[in-house]
Amino acid sequence: MSLKNVNLTEVVKRQYFFKLKANIDAMSSLVFLQLLAMLFSMGGSNSFHSSYDQVALEVSYFSGDVIIGFTMIWAFVTAITITTRQYRNHDFSFVTNRLSSSLSNILFLLTASIIGGITAILARNLLLVFKYIFSEEQIYGIPLTFQDLLLGVSATIIYLFAVSAIGYLIGALVQISKAFVVLIPVLFIGMLFIDGVMNRDPFIAYVFEFYVMESSFGLFFVKMVSTAALFFIASISILNRLEVRR
């Protein structure tokens, strides 16, 4: 038999298409999660005002925030899932090395983020349609401009990708040792606790401010993408040494 030489790009490409087919169930869970999120959003978020006794004003706000939140959870869980032993073993039934495995995973997560982002933003409209069908209320709002739509979709995709990077790293850490399942939450809560005791702003507030309060899209893009890249690089180097037991 003649020896065939393969290059990394070829293998990653084939693995990527393989994973798109193999992980199709992730997409159906996306649909169900978003439908569930719409169900939860039907009540709207309410704020209550009355500046004097006669008039009580209650405003219910409807938006796709919950849908985006659920989609972020989905991206996080999907990323963790593909780092588990079973999924890593799938690659080794065919042609792979650990680097190509991770690279094709990242491409898959990117695709998932794109699909998730587009559907999450569009889903708000379906929510409004459901609301219209099931309740008689008039809903007030300005239709989404194309520019806002584009902005929303891009930003959501970037959020999802970053969240999946976090999930991938956590998944990779857990693969080294199950201890991380306990360690990571304990560390997280511990830091919040210490911040509380020391009476200073929790570090999570700084994180929030750094990423979520960033109002320039360009800066936001750079921040999120570079953070995601860092997390992925860390994950790759962790997964690169792991044995595949089967």
Place this chain on the structure above:
Amino acid sequence: MKVIECTDLAKSYFGKKVLNNLSFSIEENKITGLIGRNGVGKTTLLKIIAGFIKETSGEIKVFSERPFNSLNVSANSIFVDDQMSFPPALQLYELLEAASSFYPNWDMELAKRLFDYFSFDPKGYHNRLSKGKTSTFNAIVGLASHSPITIFDEPTTGMDASVRKDFYRALLKDYIAHPRTIIISSHHVDEIENLLEDVLLLKDGRNHLHLPMEELKAWAIGLKGPTEKIQEWVNDKEIVYENKIGTNTSYVVVRNDFADSALQSARLAGLEITAVSPSDLCVYITNQTKGGIDDVFKER
């Protein structure tokens, strides 16, 4: 050309040494049988060769590269056992298609024919197959891949006798048509005796014997007769196996380095000389104790 070269390979799990100072090399385009007791490290060795697990120390080279994380080794080798892991969402025919997209030498025609011969449902799912069918499917994938190194680790687990026969036959035929390096590890040495060209016997994590099958067949000889006579003849030899039959008779297996004349005199002295089949020999060599299971039930 040596496709696999192994020098002083060692592998420990949780402090326990499984492979220890293992050295051997395998030439290309040969069928080698990897024999040894349960737990001696056959699967471990094969997984190291396939690049699944890392060696603890020593050197292993497949196609002159370290197999762990080597894309070239992965593309030119395949590891087949009953634990081969496939995505549960894909149907069997999709798995074959996936294999064809990855393996450059994939023979879809062969795969389809074997698939139909063994009555698989293309729309079936891998995780719903019975044990025997799983092994069969995995073996089909292994065969059709035409990988330059094809590793079968206990490939016939769960297969019934006729399927096993078919598998060996298919393996041989395809091997003759498309020569490649094949390593089979199996407990059924007697079944694959006629398949193997070389035998690599592991004991205590080491390379105990690495011989062509022809030599293995003539490696040892069996002597049976009155116990005292046996003692005379094998006094200075290393006894591979001995067994007391009745009150006065013994059966003994020793290395066959007798001259023909010595064997003649042994026969004249009343000893029965028999050849030792490779599968029996392997059992005797790798035995931990000198006696047999009957000793457990003696003197009770």
Place this chain on the structure above:
Amino acid sequence: MIILGTLLLVTAILIILVIVISLNSKRKFVTVKITHWLLIIYVGVLLLSFPFASLLTNDSMTSREKVGDLEEDQDWTRFYTALGEGKLEQLKSWQLINEKSYDYSNQSLKVEITGPVSPVYVERKDRDDGKIEALVYTNGLIVSGYDFSDKLVPINFRLENDTFSVLHPEHQSINLSIVRNEFTINQFTGQQAINDVSRVGNMEVYLKVPKSLQLNGTNVDFQYVKE
């Protein structure tokens, strides 16, 4: 709207039909195809709902007055100053939510208020024309920058013999449903947070009375407009 409802119902029935058919067709389309179909149909429904949702929310909003960003305090002062100084031209036309006119030729008028005590602004006209004009002004019911004062039940009036009643409506609850953009959009467009109610619909009474009409009322705070 009925068209919308029926279209959606038809789509839903189609989806169910496809699933049922594929389940029944000798398991050919099961699992692999089902997830593909599910995703395709879902995306289709999402795309369809885009124009529908736009239609739903469109008319009701764009016909409303959009109010620019004014400092709340400033805005408050401007409203009450305008009322107090009788400069009604400074108020917008949509701020007038009730207007009644009564013939009254008597010398004096008793004014009663049912409801909370609030000042009654009175403007004396140049002459005695025997007409009382009662106006209700609101500063606005501004949510997300749009005015919803048409939802208010305005203060009403009744003239019986020589008693003029200012009738505050019963306790009213106004419920509004508003669509907000997602945080991934607001992050960059700077749209307000959830508490974007800027004016809560307080109403004031403004009377234009004949020049020499005597007004009296117990517990009524008459604010005579300075000329």
